[in-house]
Amino acid sequence: MADNQQPQFALQRIYIKDASFEAPNSPQAFTKEWKPEVKLDLNSGARKLDDNHYEVFVKVTVTATNADETAFLVELVQAGLFTMANIPEAQMKPMLGAMCPNILFPYLRESIDSMVVKGGFPALMLAPINFDALYQQKLAQEAQQTAAAETSEETTH
Template sequence: MAENQQPQFALQRIYVKDVSFEAPNSPAAFTKAWKPEIKLDLNSGGRKVDEQHYEVSVKVTITATNDGETAFLVELVQCGLFAMVNIPEQQLGQMLGAMCPNILFPYLRESIDNLVVKGGFPALMLAPINFEALYQKRVQEAQAAAAEQSSAEQPTH
């Protein structure tokens, strides 16, 4: 009996690994007209847990300032445990850097919105993010850095 060599991919679990919500200027923040400036910092990563499992995380930090003061600060790490077997090495990076974060993002977005609303602020629905484009940009930057490093190591005559 031959062992199944077909690529296998399965989502095992989605979970919040870390979460923080701060509203340092409440309740005074609720007495001002709501015209926030939203700053968003987002990154994702993946790590091997064992021979068949990878943890993928999407971390977001959102700072909302209103009238020059911090209204709220949210930090959230949304994770997923994915089973991946017989995935070709050239596809693994894209799966960890783009496909899995795309699966996790709707859960992150819902968690952020819930935290903000429970904090007493108007709903905050994050716009969709193109993780494929972000992944391709990281790959291109890594290739450019590697090319620059190798050209810097070339002896000059």
């Protein structure tokens, strides 16, 4: 890599890779007082497509229960195609693990809200997610697992 090559980062496309909405107890769900319990499962990931292209995704599953019945279940995988070139390896992982998911999340949030409203339920605006903090937690967990594995290897030799 020549010193004069500038780092390049560009978002090529944002797209929904997978989407599902279920309202198994409708229309009865609409006749009950609306006091839902909402459970959110979230993860993200990335994969290298070629030297300069990466697909990054954020997957969310939202389950709303009301009066001990599932009111709705939404699953969505929001993805983006990113171009990255001449970026130091030390910066790539935080970009793929935190920066890109931060870019995708508002689109995921809007899509989830739209699906819930079109399903006949009140709007569901997901709270912002701090992907930087989640990425740091993931790094800490990986470091602990590596340290534990090294410790167990030392005791078995």
